Amino acid sequence: MSTPGTDTTPQRKPTATPRTSLRLRDHLKKIAPFITLLFLIVFFSVASPASFLTWNNLTNILTQISVTGIIATGLTFVILCAEIDLSVGSVANAVGIVLAFFTAQDASVNIANVPLPGWVAIVLALTSAVIFGLVTAFGVTRIGIPSFIMTLAMLQIGAGVCAMLVRGQIAYNVPDVIKVLGTKALGPIPWIVIVAALVLAAGHFVLTYTRFGRYVYMVGGNREAAEYSGVNVRAVVASVMIIGAVCSGFAGMLGVAHLGSAQQDEFVDYLLDSIAAVVVGGTSLFGGQGGIPNTIIGLFVLGVLNNGLDHVKIDSFLKVLIRGLILLTALIINIYAQRIRSRSLEE
Amino acid sequence: MASKFDPRSYSRRDFFEILGASAGAASLFGAFGSTPALAAEMAKATGRSEKPLKAAFSNAGLQATWCAQGKQAAEFWGKLFNVEVTWFDGALSSTKQRAAIDDLASQKWDFVAIQAFGIGTLTDPVNKLIDAGTPVIDMDTLIAPLDSINVHSFLAPDNEFMGSSVTQALVEAIGGKGKVVMTQGALGHTGAQGRARGFHSVLKSYPNIEVLDEQPADWDVTKVARIWETLLTKYPQIDAAFFHNDDMALAAYNVMKQHNRTEIKVGGVDAMPPAVDAVVDGRMHATVRNPSCRIHGGAIIAGVSAVVGGEKAGGGIPKHIITDGPVITKPNAPGIAWMEGHFLI
Numbered sequence: 001m002s003t004p005g006t007d008t009t010p011q012r013k014p015t016a017t018p019r020t021s022l023r024l025r026d027h028l029k030k031i032a033p034f035i036t037l038l039f040l041i042v043f044f045s046v047a048s049p050a051s052f053l054t055w056n057n058l059t060n061i062l063t064q065i066s067v068t069g070i071i072a073t074g075l076t077f078v079i080l081c082a083e084i085d086l087s088v089g090s091v092a093n094a095v096g097i098v099l100a101f102f103t104a105q106d107a108s109v110n111i112a113n114v115p116l117p118g119w120v121a122i123v124l125a126l127t128s129a130v131i132f133g134l135v136t137a138f139g140v141t142r143i144g145i146p147s148f149i150m151t152l153a154m155l156q157i158g159a160g161v162c163a164m165l166v167r168g169q170i171a172y173n174v175p176d177v178i179k180v181l182g183t184k185a186l187g188p189i190p191w192i193v194i195v196a197a198l199v200l201a202a203g204h205f206v207l208t209y210t211r212f213g214r215y216v217y218m219v220g221g222n223r224e225a226a227e228y229s230g231v232n233v234r235a236v237v238a239s240v241m242i243i244g245a246v247c248s249g250f251a252g253m254l255g256v257a258h259l260g261s262a263q264q265d266e267f268v269d270y271l272l273d274s275i276a277a278v279v280v281g282g283t284s285l286f287g288g289q290g291g292i293p294n295t296i297i298g299l300f301v302l303g304v305l306n307n308g309l310d311h312v313k314i315d316s317f318l319k320v321l322i323r324g325l326i327l328l329t330a331l332i333i334n335i336y337a338q339r340i341r342s343r344s345l346e347e
Numbered sequence: 348m349a350s351k352f353d354p355r356s357y358s359r360r361d362f363f364e365i366l367g368a369s370a371g372a373a374s375l376f377g378a379f380g381s382t383p384a385l386a387a388e389m390a391k392a393t394g395r396s397e398k399p400l401k402a403a404f405s406n407a408g409l410q411a412t413w414c415a416q417g418k419q420a421a422e423f424w425g426k427l428f429n430v431e432v433t434w435f436d437g438a439l440s441s442t443k444q445r446a447a448i449d450d451l452a453s454q455k456w457d458f459v460a461i462q463a464f465g466i467g468t469l470t471d472p473v474n475k476l477i478d479a480g481t482p483v484i485d486m487d488t489l490i491a492p493l494d495s496i497n498v499h500s501f502l503a504p505d506n507e508f509m510g511s512s513v514t515q516a517l518v519e520a521i522g523g524k525g526k527v528v529m530t531q532g533a534l535g536h537t538g539a540q541g542r543a544r545g546f547h548s549v550l551k552s553y554p555n556i557e558v559l560d561e562q563p564a565d566w567d568v569t570k571v572a573r574i575w576e577t578l579l580t581k582y583p584q585i586d587a588a589f590f591h592n593d594d595m596a597l598a599a600y601n602v603m604k605q606h607n608r609t610e611i612k613v614g615g616v617d618a619m620p621p622a623v624d625a626v627v628d629g630r631m632h633a634t635v636r637n638p639s640c641r642i643h644g645g646a647i648i649a650g651v652s653a654v655v656g657g658e659k660a661g662g663g664i665p666k667h668i669i670t671d672g673p674v675i676t677k678p679n680a681p682g683i684a685w686m687e688g689h690f691l692i
Binding site for chain 2 (some may be wrong): 051054055056057060063064067107114163166167168169170174255258259260261263264265266267268269306307308311313316317318320
């Protein structure tokens with residue numbers, strides 16, 4: 001043991017890391033996707049100033065991420081709980097088709113549908129979304145099927161429901177209120193953007209300001225600890241699976257209105273897009289970390305990237321590669337930011 | 348297997364570059380200020396635009412060889428007619444194509460040509476373009492039912508005709524009796540529905556032909572292989588098979604070969620170069636040309652005629668142009684291959 005006066009080795013002064021620097025590192029994981037987003041905006045603004053930086057185009061981007069945004073809200077709950085839902089696109093498709101199935105169609109549409117009043121069709125469609133969620137929740141929490149496998153089966157079931165209801169045909173009509181939400185605008189802002197913003201805001205409120213939201217983080221962060229703390233883990237996991245299905249179903253209803261038709265295999269891409277939005281935004285696939293603000297940034301990263309590439313002149317075949325490389329870069333930045341943050345916390 | 352018919356034929360390119368250069372000379376004269384009237388006259392004679400036109404194209408997805416060939420054709424004919432073609436890939440996805448067309452509609456174009464991946468999914472942005480006065484040419488698949496959207500013209504083959512003509516060729520090859528299989532594309536695809544109708548319309552007249560199976564393989568060659576493994580095990584006699592496209596037909600042929608069942612007469616649709624090769628060397632009995640080059644090249648000419656010649660839909664150009672291609676069997680296969688190589692069909 002060294003005593004003052006006898007120890008001649010130079011004492012290493014404790015590094016006085018400025019508070020702001022610590023805070024910056026702490027927030028690095030949140031900032032990293034934002035930096036990627038800023039980079040993309042600046043890049044596309046310089047590359048294509050005439051068409052990218054316009055109000056019309058901003059509306060385009062917002063509209064394009066709206067349906068994904070609603071699905072991603074539910075998926076954020078699921079992923080925060082360290083679960084996954086691979087059926088979101090399929091459920092969205094099936095619920096959209098259920099809605100169209102119960103709506104009067106033109107004579108040229110060759111589907112044996114059951115026309116009902118608009119509000120009944122909406123209620124039935126939402127009920128079907130809840131049923132999808134309940135079945136998934138039952139499989140995951142009661143039977144004990146891993147969510148990856150259970151939702152893979154639900155993906156097939158959703159696709160089967162779509163095929164059975166439309167039998168290869170296309171339906172065009174949905175109830176008026178859904179059509180307004182999917183295609184019209186309130187002033188300069190499309191309704192679908194407003195609805196997506198409200199859903200994201202509601203998701204953020206629940207996750208941040210309610211006991212249930214804290215349980216979601218606890219279950220995702222450390223399931224055993226949550227269980228020992230008296231949290232009903234099964235109920236929380238079941239709830240997030242149902243929330244995921246309802247968000248997907250609602251998105252499917254708006255998506256059908258927005259796209260103008262309901263048909264099989266229409267929403268296949270929403271699965272990967274919504275998972276990508278959640279993860280690129282910085283929410284951990286292992287649960288417990290992240291949230292709706294991350295998802296929003298992830299949505300914008302994907303939206304700006306996809307939209308921006310349509311404004312610059314590059315080979316169509318190259319675009320696919322560039323999209324992948326930029327996403328990979330964003331993920332690498334996220335991982336390094338996470339490491340720097342972890343190191344700063346250890347210090 | 349690599350195609351014997353390379354579309355990048357240098358002799359063809361040379362020939363058309365000379366043709367293009369003669370038209371380009373018209374613009375050049377104008378640029379030097381010597382005889383702008385002459386330049387205009389020359390451009391008019393070739394139907395080529397004096398000033399470069401900007402066109403946006405989108406088809407179902409460049410992953411599909413038919414669509415990739417269409418892109419080459421559009422760019423080739425675009426160069427000849429002084430049209431700068433910008434491509435918006437549909438990526439075989441309704442949602443991705445919708446986003447691309449939304450982006451396309453927020454920019455300025457002289458004309459636009461679209462093959463929709465999903466009917467009815469592009470109506471809003473296309474109407475926006477049409478309302479802004481941009482001629483929109485619909486290619487191959489309906490953007491929306493023709494009475495509900497005012498496209499400049501719709502260039503498409505008759506899928507029912509394609510299905511019936513190849514089925515007819517197969518039926519004749521097996522002497523009007525026997526056991527046949529139809530492997531369908533995706534059931535929701537209107538093209539597949541038309542081809543299936545064509546198949547059934549022919550078989551109605553042949554009571555001695557039994558249809559063993561009509562499963563859809565969703566254009567997926569892996570699924571085709573799986574289905575055909577089962578069919579070949581289950582049925583000791585299959586005389587002919589009709590596939591809704593050539594990729595599926597060729598995938599199934601490989602399975603037949605592994606089972607030593609190459610006596611089955613195989614028919615497909617599209618007549619892409621590998622399938623034409625297969626007809627020439629006898630692996631396939633027949634295919635029918637779904638003329639990608641004619642449709643995409645035709646869209647360029649329709650667009651230029653609308654912008655330069657002031658052609659109006661329903662007046663100068665019919666609202667619906669049927670672009671059927673011929674059935675391809677051994678005798679006409681080399682000629683079709685040559686025309687495809689030069690983006691003529």
